[in-house]
Amino acid sequence: MLNKVPEVTIYFWIIKILATTVGETAADFLNTNLHMGLTGTTVIVGVLLVISLIFQFRTGKYVPGIYWLAVVLISVVGTLITDNLTDNLGVALETTTVIFAVALALTFAAWFASERTLSIHTIYTTRREGFYWLAILFTFALGTAAGDLVAEKLNLGYWVSAVMFGTLIAIVAMAHLAVRLNAVLAFWIAYILTRPLGASLGDYLSQARGDGGLGLGTIVTSALFLVTILGVVSYLSVTKRDAAAPAHR
Template structure:
C-alpha cells in the first residue's frame, strides 16, 4: 500500500510545530471564549454550556463522518471541546461549589480510566493510528478529559494555591519544555505526547487569564473579547494554511 495513502486515512493531523501552536491557542480561546460568552456577552454559564455542547455535538458528527483528516472540522471540534471542557469545570466550581482539588482528582481518574479502556481495547494510545470509529471515539473522549482536567489543574495552581497567572504560565511552560527534552532524550513518544497535550491546557488557561484579567488581579487587562478575537484569527489563518496543504497533498496522491 502506498504510505501516503495509508497516512491519509488518519483522522488527526501530524504532530508538528503548527499542531502545538494551534493547540495552545485553542486552549487559550477555550478559557477566554467561555468567559466572554458567559460573562461579557451575558449568556451565563448554563446557556453557554448548553449552546457550546450542541455545537460540539454537531462538529463531532461531521468530524466522525469524515473519511480522513480535515483541518477545518478537526480544529473547530478542538476549539469547541476546549470551551465545553472549560465550562464543565467552571460549572462544577462556581455553580456546584465543588473544590478544585476534588474536580482535579475526579478528572484525573476519568482520564486514567479512559486511557486504560482505550489501551485494553485497541492495544495502542498512539494518535498516528486514529483510523477507526472506535479509536476516534476514545480519542475525543480523552481530549475532552484533558481539557476539563487542564482547566481544573490550572485553576487549582493559579488560584487555589495562589501561584498567580504569570507564575502559572512559567511553571506549566517549563513542564512542557521538560517533556520536550525527555522526548528528545529518548522518552516514550506516546507518553510524552499525552503529557505535553495535557500540560498545554493549564498553560493555555493560565496564559488566557494572564492576558484577560484586570491588572488589579495580576493580569494584563486585554479583556476576553480582544484576546479571543486575536487568537481565533491566528487559528483561522493556520487552519487555512493546513487546509490548503491537505488539498495539495490529496491532489498529488490522486
C-alpha cells in the first residue's frame, strides 16, 4: 500500500483552510438554515463521514477526491462534536478544550508507542491510517473548542482573530525553518491552528455586518469555498502535484 496522504505542499494548506472554513459554515447552514438541529446534523454528516472513510480505507493509495472529501466531512463532524457538548450538554469551553487536548495527546502517545513515528509520510498501513484519522478528528474538535474559547474570552472579532491565528502559524513555520523546530511537531501544531483560522475567516465572511462580518451568509460562503476546493482537488487529480513518493519502510 502506498502512502495514503498527500505531500505537504501549498495546495495541502490551501485546501485544509478552505475545508476548515466549510466545516464551520456548513455546520451552521445545516443546523440553522435547514432547521436540522445539532443532533440531526451530526447524525447525517456522521454517516456520510463513515461512508467516505470506508472508501478511503479501501483504496490502496492517495486519491485526492476521496481523501479531501473525508477531510471536509471530518471538519464538519469535529465542529459539531464540540458544539453538541457546549450547546446541548452545557459543557464549558474550558472543559472541552482540555478534554480534546488530552484525547489528542493520548492518540499521539498510542500512535507513537505502536509505530514509533507520527510522521504523515509513512501512512502505508491500516493501523497507521486509523491513528491518523482519529488524530485529525481530535485536531478539528480541539481547534473548534480552543478557537471559540479565545474568541469568547478575548472578544477580538472575526478579522482580528484570523490575523492572530495566521500569525501563530507563521511563527511555527519560521521556527521550523530558522531554528529547526521538529518537522512533525511543527506540522501538527500548524494543523491544529488552521481550524480556528478557517473558522474565523468563515465567520467573517458569513456573519451579518452588524455582528462584525461581511454578511455573505452561510450558503454563499459554503458554496464559494466548496467550489474552490473542487477546483483545486480537480487540478491535483490531473497533475498529481501532491502525490507522495513511495513510503520508506
